[in-house]
Amino acid sequence: MPPDLRYSREHEWARVEKGRVRVGITRYAADRLTDVVYVELPAPGTRVSFMQPFGVVESVKAASDLYAPVSGTVVEVNAALRERPELVNADPYGEGWMIVVVPDDPGELDRLLSADDYARLVGEEG
């Protein structure tokens, strides 16, 4: 898993990009979900709150809530996932990203896990 990202205990990742935060789910989560078939995402302008649900990802097997790893305002949504939800499985840290948020308080990201801590978390679950 990419060492430069921060991770939530609910298996989202957060990447800081020039004061904004790109959000997706981890490969571990994508693998557990199995093949993703729909991703329900908020419209740009929507407010999201730290570790509150902001969307839903549906696989052939199950539906799962998406949790915001940071509070703020959604400014971009990955429209490609509407036609190609399989990108979440194929490239969870790249083309399978979900939203970009302008954070209220970038300091909030310190509450997330490092790559090492997240690896330990999923190691225990796996």
Place this chain on the structure above:
Amino acid sequence: MAATELKRTSLYASHVAAGARMGPFAGWEMPVQYAGIVAEHRAVRTAAGLFDVSHMGEIEIVGPGALDSVQRLITNDAGRLAVGQGLYTPMCAPTGGILDDLTVFRLGIDRFLMVVNASRTDADFAWIAEHTRQATARNRSAELALLALQGPRAAAVLGRVTRADVGSLRSFHLLDGVEVAGVMCLVSRTGYTGEDGFEIACAWEQAPAVWAALLEGGRPEGLVPAGLGARDTLRLEAGYMLYGQDIDETTTPLEAPLGWTVKFDKGEFIGRAVLWAQKEQGVRRRLVGFEVRDRVIARHGNPLWAGGRRVGSVTSGTFGPWVGKSIGMGYVGVEWAAPGTALEVEVRGRRAEAVVTRLPFYRRR
């Protein structure tokens, strides 16, 4: 449930070596997927897939009076089975509720083999033993492994590892004592995917040899190992019931679309009186298939609405990888059961448009 409490089939190491993601199912640690559910689903529709279904139970009824016992236990008519033939049937309680759904094979004049759901094996065996009079019921679940080889290339795959003429075996017929990859097997032309295929039973500890030979020999035909994830999406497209989800002790075969398996004219059987009354009076609800017209997936327990009223519940739902649609099944009041009826399925507090659709969603050509 802790992983340590789960049972494992003799193929556990084969699955792990093949990169399977294991998960719990009915008390067993089973492969959910290998390459991915959608890829495995497509392989079964276009080539072939190999499933480990050793978790399923096998119960033999043997001895004089075996047919009478089987006839009393099931709703379908085992009396019409020649040796080497099988059928699909519910097994009902005196209430008419479904205790399990199973396949019954006639192995001999006085010898039958029932293949039952993993989650029901112990309860079924107790029930069957209790209702078997002169004949003897034996639970062979621990000694028999079961593989399902499914797909349009299944016969070609099996033909590569056996000398037996499996290609001419007819649907719901079986061959006993067939050598597959040097292992004595019982081979039936049955399955749960909507495709042609075979189910292959052998001694528990010999399954890894059969599994490896089939995968190796089947590679040129496009055979892949397939998990319970794909098994579920395949059976749902094919309109097959899953016990514990679509049917259970609170539902009857006449409410599920299994009326064709209830043979009232064969004589007495457990549940007959209640089912006959239900047939005379007509059922009040029916299990129907539906397509969701929105970008959501119905899941077990989601409410179904019609005309502004709650009319039933979803029992199964998924995205059908082959049909390319959000599909499901559920019980609705009979006035809402006709194909074409507009329904709404409530998912996460919102209602999505759905329409009653004739089952199955997929039928092979």
